Amino acid sequence: MTSPRKDWNVLSHGSAILPSHGREHNLSLVLQTLADQGALSRADLARATGLTRVTVSELVAELLHRSHVIETGTQEGKRPGKPSTLVDLNRPGLRIIGVDLSGIIPFRAAIMDLDGVILQSFSSQGRGATGQDAADQLLELLDTALAQCQVPVLGIGIGSPGVVTDKGIVLSAEKFGWRDYDLCSAVEQATGISTHVLNDADCAILAEHTFGQGSGHMILLRLGRGVGCGVITHNTLVRGAGFAAGELGHVRLHAQDTAECGCGNIGCLETCISLPAIWKALSEGQPKDQLDQQV
Ligand SMILES: [Zn+2]
Numbered sequence: 001m002t003s004p005r006k007d008w009n010v011l012s013h014g015s016a017i018l019p020s021h022g023r024e025h026n027l028s029l030v031l032q033t034l035a036d037q038g039a040l041s042r043a044d045l046a047r048a049t050g051l052t053r054v055t056v057s058e059l060v061a062e063l064l065h066r067s068h069v070i071e072t073g074t075q076e077g078k079r080p081g082k083p084s085t086l087v088d089l090n091r092p093g094l095r096i097i098g099v100d101l102s103g104i105i106p107f108r109a110a111i112m113d114l115d116g117v118i119l120q121s122f123s124s125q126g127r128g129a130t131g132q133d134a135a136d137q138l139l140e141l142l143d144t145a146l147a148q149c150q151v152p153v154l155g156i157g158i159g160s161p162g163v164v165t166d167k168g169i170v171l172s173a174e175k176f177g178w179r180d181y182d183l184c185s186a187v188e189q190a191t192g193i194s195t196h197v198l199n200d201a202d203c204a205i206l207a208e209h210t211f212g213q214g215s216g217h218m219i220l221l222r223l224g225r226g227v228g229c230g231v232i233t234h235n236t237l238v239r240g241a242g243f244a245a246g247e248l249g250h251v252r253l254h255a256q257d258t259a260e261c262g263c264g265n266i267g268c269l270e271t272c273i274s275l276p277a278i279w280k281a282l283s284e285g286q287p288k289d290q291l292d293q294q295v
Helices: 023-037 042-049 053-065 131-148 183-191 200-211 275-283 288-294
Strands: 069-075 084-089 095-100 108-112 118-123 153-160 170-173 178-181 195-199 218-223 227-233
Touching: 023 042, 023 053, 023 069, 023 084, 042 053, 042 084, 053 069, 095 131, 108 131, 118 131, 131 153, 131 178, 131 183, 153 183, 153 200, 178 183, 183 195, 195 200, 200 218, 200 227
Parallel strands: 095 153, 153 195
Antiparallel strands: 069 084, 095 108, 108 118, 170 178, 218 227
């Protein structure tokens, strides 16, 4: 068996077979297994997923029909007989698009291959948009990226600041003034492409866990326009009650502080150690020792 990919850490994605697991779950499980392990025979896929060989054959047939997987050659079986055919993700024939809404600079998007290698990058024009204007700016950026993509796009991933549900609804993102905004559905309806929306710090920790130096138990603290934190335990992303795990930015540190936060409270961590807060303090000539203490 050969694999074109580097060694990745993989999230725990469970197994199949439970009655509640639908066909889409099992299709996803096959794709995740191929992403993690590279090309496999149908028999090896059955062993790796815990599904029956008959089920795996049906799932692979559907994925071949969708062009999500391809047959890449054969390998000699462990027993005498016909060599088995290897199946892999359609790495040459599919792309994914990632979008970062968290930066100080305008929105950024990238076309990537299925191994996460960035092939082309894009930035939106203008900054400071809120509400529907911010959503429109995002959709324009996606239009630009999709127009440049020469092969089909398997899915779109978006990292958004704020609290985001498992359905991709942004419960609150002060930066854009979004409340209970179904960003995932808005993008899917506009593009017709399967979309995942996740908190930006959660995206960062998943990237670090998968491609970087992460372990199965880790915390990532992210300082940008806001303050975010992602948590992984036992190779599983912790979402938390209300999907707000790691949302440290609005913890009130200084009750006596007068700096007003975008959330309406005063003394939030974001008003002390986010990048805009640090730049503001520097521009106002705040003494370094005082700034150190603050950070
Ligand atoms: Zn706040």
